[in-house]
Amino acid sequence: MKPSIRWGIIGCGLIAPKFFHALENTGEGQVVAAASKSIRRAKRFGKKTGVERVYGSYQEMLDREQLDAVYIANTHAEHAAAAKLCLNRGLPVLVEKAFTRNAKEAAEVITLARNKKLFCMEAMWTRFNPATAKVRALLAEGAIGEVTRLTAAFCVLMPPCMKTMPWNRMYSPRFAGGALLDIGVYPIAYARMVFGEPPQKITGSADLAWTGVDKTSEYRFEYSGGRQADLITSFVRQRPREAVITGTQGNICVPHFSGAERLIITRSGCAPETIECGAPGFEYEIREVHRCLREGLIESPLMPLDETLETMRTMDALRAQWGMKYPGE
Numbered sequence: 626m627k628p629s630i631r632w633g634i635i636g637c638g639l640i641a642p643k644f645f646h647a648l649e650n651t652g653e654g655q656v657v658a659a660a661s662k663s664i665r666r667a668k669r670f671g672k673k674t675g676v677e678r679v680y681g682s683y684q685e686m687l688d689r690e691q692l693d694a695v696y697i698a699n700t701h702a703e704h705a706a707a708a709k710l711c712l713n714r715g716l717p718v719l720v721e722k723a724f725t726r727n728a729k730e731a732a733e734v735i736t737l738a739r740n741k742k743l744f745c746m747e748a749m750w751t752r753f754n755p756a757t758a759k760v761r762a763l764l765a766e767g768a769i770g771e772v773t774r775l776t777a778a779f780c781v782l783m784p785p786c787m788k789t790m791p792w793n794r795m796y797s798p799r800f801a802g803g804a805l806l807d808i809g810v811y812p813i814a815y816a817r818m819v820f821g822e823p824p825q826k827i828t829g830s831a832d833l834a835w836t837g838v839d840k841t842s843e844y845r846f847e848y849s850g851g852r853q854a855d856l857i858t859s860f861v862r863q864r865p866r867e868a869v870i871t872g873t874q875g876n877i878c879v880p881h882f883s884g885a886e887r888l889i890i891t892r893s894g895c896a897p898e899t900i901e902c903g904a905p906g907f908e909y910e911i912r913e914v915h916r917c918l919r920e921g922l923i924e925s926p927l928m929p930l931d932e933t934l935e936t937m938r939t940m941d942a943l944r945a946q947w948g949m950k951y952p953g954e
């Protein structure tokens with residue numbers, strides 16, 4: 626029997642219980658402890674999940690617990706510090722997206738992980754879902770010829786009251802909020818996967834909230850040979866959440882591409898064909914972390930750290946065009 630992997634969680638917000646349940650579903654590990662900056666939040670997480678060992682300090686959890694890995698799920702602005710805290714304790718980390726606030730912080734975390742030979746990965750869960758695996762396989766076998774264009778939209782309507790709350794992480798510059806880092810990172814990472822390289826030219830526009838972070842942003846990425854990606858993300862506009870990959874010999878439409886269950890492929894001269902791929906979930910990324918830990922890999926070949934760094938650089942380039950900075954940058 627494989628030994629059960631003991632996880633700690635940093636950040637006891639909305640996503641933490643989802644990780645807890647997905648980990649249980651894998652049958653490969655358990656959350657043994659969780660930490661928050663607020664003991665009340667940590668206790669609430671404990672009540673919801675049955676995790677008894679909860680802490681009001683990240684440091685205290687790391688001091689007291691025997692862990693094999695840590696899932697970092699606090700705000701984007703806090704990811705780098707939390708990841709470094711764990712890595713400096715010799716602990717592998719799975720860091721929620723967006724990996725950090727900017728490329729400088731990402732490079733620091735990546736360098737530390739590599740120097741210490743510890744596993745580190747951005748929790749880009751979509752990358753590991755069966756529908757994404759199918760898209761990759763279809764592209765690799767040339768099912769739609771050469772990819773020429775990607776369009777992708779990821780829009781999530783946030784409750785209007787959030788806009789007036791600067792302490793809400795979604796709209797907070799202090800917590801590196803904004804649509805770009807929160808949800809724009811999905812289509813950007815998708816473009817990186819589809820084209821297999823970073824864009825040569827990046828242009829974008831943003832509609833900023835009064836707090837100074839983007840509530841809507843649009844990006845055009847250009848690649849060699851006239852290939853391009855047009856991406857949009859928004860907290861206030863609605864668009865079908867889908868990706869359409871166009872090739873020289875057909876196209877692939879992926880409804881709900883971040884958590885897709887199926888895709889529709891139309892090969893030149895053929896009728897559209899729906900391919901059922903299976904339910905998405907965090908379980909796939911968690912199993913990949915476990916596989917890497919068991920095999921002594923310090924990076925996942927499916928979500929390499931260099932790609933994460935490129936995504937952060939792309940988002941830095943967009944923010945530079947909009948003059949969108951976080952405090953202290």
Ligand SMILES: NC(=O)c1ccc[n+]([C@@H]2O[C@H](COP(=O)([O-])OP(=O)(O)OC[C@H]3O[C@@H](n4cnc5c(N)ncnc54)[C@H](OP(=O)(O)O)[C@@H]3O)[C@@H](O)[C@H]2O)c1
Nearest residue numbers: 636637638639640661662663698699700721722723792794
């Ligand atoms: N993979 C996905 O599908 C998915 C979905 C949603 C979010 N995420 C990512 O997961 C991370 C957490 O998201 P979430 O939805 O769980 O966020 P959340 O519930 O708003 O907050 C998560 C944690 O961030 C810290 N935090 C949030 N707002 C704060 C504030 N105003 N003041 C101080 N600390 C604050 C707290 O950490 P402490 O408890 O440690 O104090 C909180 O527990 C983010 O990186 C997000 O982008 C991923």
